[in-house]
Amino acid sequence: MAAAESFDRLGYQRTTLLEVSRGAAMSKGALSFHFGSKEELADTVRREACTRANRAAELLRGKELPALQTLIDLTHLVAHQLEHDHLSRAAVKLARELGTPSEPETNLLTCWQQVFTDVAREAEKEGTLRCEATTEAVAELAFCLASGAHSVQTSSVNDSTVDVHQRIAAHWRLLLHGLVEQPEPEELWSAGTETDWARAAQGGRPGPAH
Numbered sequence: 001m002a003a004a005e006s007f008d009r010l011g012y013q014r015t016t017l018l019e020v021s022r023g024a025a026m027s028k029g030a031l032s033f034h035f036g037s038k039e040e041l042a043d044t045v046r047r048e049a050c051t052r053a054n055r056a057a058e059l060l061r062g063k064e065l066p067a068l069q070t071l072i073d074l075t076h077l078v079a080h081q082l083e084h085d086h087l088s089r090a091a092v093k094l095a096r097e098l099g100t101p102s103e104p105e106t107n108l109l110t111c112w113q114q115v116f117t118d119v120a121r122e123a124e125k126e127g128t129l130r131c132e133a134t135t136e137a138v139a140e141l142a143f144c145l146a147s148g149a150h151s152v153q154t155s156s157v158n159d160s161t162v163d164v165h166q167r168i169a170a171h172w173r174l175l176l177h178g179l180v181e182q183p184e185p186e187e188l189w190s191a192g193t194e195t196d197w198a199r200a201a202q203g204g205r206p207g208p209a210h
Contacts (some may be wrong), residue, residue: 001048003041012042012097041108042094047076049091049110053081056201057115058192063082067122067128068180070189071142072172074119076192078112078146079164081201088201116143133179145171165191 006015017038031044065209081088094100100185104111120139123129129138149167172190180188194200 001045001087004045004049004090007042007045008086012038012094018043035049042098045087045089046094046100046106046108049108051085051108052087052202053108053111054115056081060065060200061119063193065193066128066188067119067126069193071116071123071138072188072190073192073194075115075146075149075168075172076194077143077200078143078148078167079168080198082147082150083164084198085201087174089099111140113143116140129179141175145175165206168192 003015017039038131056077057074059072060077063070065073082092088108095109096105100107102110105113117135118140120129120142121135123137123138124133145168149164149171169191174190176188176190
């Protein structure tokens with residue numbers, strides 16, 4: 001989506017309908033026919049990002065894995081989206097620049113946080129987490145792990161050859177020993193259970209990594 005690329009690259013204030021129309025290889029008049037204003041275009045980008053994120057998350061949750069494994073997979077999914085998807089990055093940037101209300105239908109950060117919290121709650125119900133590991137804390141930790149790994153990965157001071165998924169897997173290997181009651185951490189895949197995160201991020205049918 002040309003609008004997502006423009007919002008991702010330039011932010012809301014610097015993006016113009018003319019800029020978007022050029023990226024979409026269409027006239028400004030044709031673009032204005034579909035979107036009456038830049039605000040309406042930004043709202044469409046935010047909503048589409050949330051829809052795509054929910055679709056991808058639902059497919060991961062449909063694999064019927066232990067909830068904690070699904071939470072691990074979600075961190076890999078979100079990190080992949082932040083690294084490779086203009087739509088996700090644009091939606092996050094718009095949420096921050098425009099002060100988007102905390103509604104999961106339009107605010108991607110809220111959308112992700114809600115999914116993480118729901119899955120962490122499932123892990124708690126399964127008896128996987130230690131009693132002192134609260135749902136809210138585990139969900140926040142997992143979400144920060146995904147967004148933080150992306151931030152480090154794209155930092156100008158990062159000269160590592162380690163990719164974002166290797167980075168997340170290494171962090172999970174450390175964290176699981178402090179979070180897990182049963183099963184043992186060795187039974188969970190810190191690298192995630194997907195072989196193709198690009199496909200998973202687009203809401204494609206998940207592919208098992210094992």
